[in-house]
Amino acid sequence: MTDEGGAEQADLDGAHPGGWLTRERLVPIVVASALFMDLMDSSALAMALPTIARHFGVSIVQLKLALTAYVVTVAVLVPTSGWLASRFGARRVFLIAMALFVGGSICCGLAGSVPQLVAARVLQGFGGAMMTPVGRIILVASVRREDLVRGMAWYTLPAIVAPVVGPPLVGLLIEFANWRWIFFINVPVGVIGMVAVFRFVAPLTTARRPAFDFPGFLLAGATILAAMAMVETGALAGHPWPLRIAGLAGVGLIAAVYLRQAMRALEPIADFRVLRHATLRWSLISTWLHRVALGGLMLLLPLQLQLGLGYSPLEASQVMIAAALGSMASRFIGPIGIRRLGFRRLMLLCSGVTVVLTLVPATFSASTPIIVMCAVMIAHAAIRASYFLAGNTLSYSDVEGDEIGHASVLFAIFQQISLGMGFNLATHVLEAGGGPHDPTAFIWSYGAIALLTFAGTMAIRPLPPHVGENMRHRASA
Incomplete structure (x- = not known):
């Protein structure tokens, strides 16, 4: 990839010879500031859903539109992100996307009704539609393929920190301030992120496309x-x-x-021909099924803790923190697992264990010690996040050049649709089973998302046993 002026990308490794701030660390962390905002915002809204519903005097099912409005907006607009990055430059589009997301966050915090909140979430979606796929384009283009495991691990680190910071922060804000601050907190994060991107990420672009499809x-x-x-x-x-x-x-x-x-089409807005690569095709299908299940879990667990078991938002945040700490542990566990087991064996093992651990929260009750809940969620999150690290890296193992942009667009489309499907699947199964105040309803809901995780396990099996060997032995923390 080259910059907008035609010069080669600045070599960050050369700027810090032998130092800690190498390209595979610095670029992923800086770009991931956008992912940090996105995931912290999603986890915060899911956590605050009961409080916001009470404030506006609506049911959780009615307020769920604030979640799905964002997801749908991103899913519809994300196909344009690859073309925009090619036409105007990846870094420029990335910075504009972050500015839109921050602006939408301010509007969410100022919303005076559910329709206003939904409209503000749509504005956030305009930014979110470009942040994740364009960020991935920058990452994959900036990091050598053999170092991609390391780059992906650093890329996901801020996103792992977001759920650690988010739940207790949301609990504190709801207890001692109000829910509007869960959106205002994105402002300083976004501003710092934009300054860092402008300072440390070189302007990138792919070959320009002839026309918009x-x-x-x-x-x-x-x-x-x-x-x-x-x-x-x-x-x-x-x-x-x-x-x-x-x-x-x-x-x-x-x-x-x-x-x-x-x-x-000569230049389709989303080129499905890139799925000829088996690594991308099967990894995409498997991670998509896992993300549907994860979307359901993100909605179910806070509802179960607050409405089913009567926990306050601050108390429920302890279990959510435990899950985030488990994800953080995967930052170190995942690369070790890839080196020792290889991509396919690690993904099969993690996916199979996740099926079992997904069912365990269905047994939580008011008498279950919170330490037990935390232990379960630490294990669940660590294993699932290790699976995602392997799957996300493997998806890009064979794509080159302009295919990177197409792969990132398809990845983002499937990711956003999966979260929306997870939210809605969990909601419908929960309502059909008797609602969030009926413990039996959660048993059916967790069972449904466990079945999806099992299907994701089966999607890994067609991959060759030694897939990704060129990246396996350089995987490290």
Whole structure:
């Protein structure tokens, strides 16, 4: 990759010869400041959902639109991120995206009604649609492929810290201030992140594309919206079966038309031809299923602790902190596991154990010691995060050049849709099982997301036993 002026990217390793601030550490950490904001915001909103619902006098199901509005906006607009990065430069687009996200956060904090909050979340989504995929483009283009495990580990570190900081901070803000501050906290984080990106990330761009694929953008957006609408309504739950079947067939038809257009376009907005790489294809499918399950867990656990078991937001945050600490441990466990077991064996092991650990929170009750809950969530998060580190790295093992942008766009589309599907799946199963005040409902909900995790385990099996060997032995903390 080259900068906008045609000069080669500044060599950060050369700027710090033999030092700690090498390229594979500095660039991922700086770029991940955006991921830090995004994940802290999502975890904070999920944690504060019952409080905000009471403030506006609405049910949690009604307020859930504030979660899905962001997810849908990002999913619809994320296909444009690769083209924007190519056309205007990755660093420039990344900085604009962060500014939009910070502006949306301010509007969320000032919202006086649910519609205003939803509109502000949409504005956040405009920024979020570009932050994650463009950040990945910068990361993969800036780090040598054999050092990608190390780069990904550093990239995920700020994102791991966000859930550690988020839950207690949200609990404290709700207890002693009000829920609006969970959005205002993004302002200093975003400003510091933008200054760091401008200072340490070289301007990058891929080869410029001849034109914007407007038909592809419309078809991709229509496909994503139709799919999310079916998920949001539980596949038109409550309507006659012929109508529900017709709705599903309609989504399939729109998707087929879009895929046909994408395969024929010279420069499609989201190029599915990059899925010819088996490492990207199977890793993407497996991590997508895991993220659907993770989206459900992110919604279920705070609701279970606060509404099911009667914990205060501050008390519930202790369990969430434990999960975040487990994720932090994966920063060191994951690379060791990759070196010793290889990518495929580690992903199979972590995925299988995660299936079992996903079911354990269904047994939590008011008599369960909080130390036991914390221990379970530490183990669950450490193992799942180690799986994600291996899967995310493996996805980029074979893509080169302009394929990096296409792979990042597809990755971001699947990631955002998966979280929205997880939120909605957990909500519908929970409501169908009797609501958050019925302990049995959580058993069914955790069972549903455990099945998805099991399906993700099966998706790893087609990968060759020694896949990713070129990156395996340089994996380190």
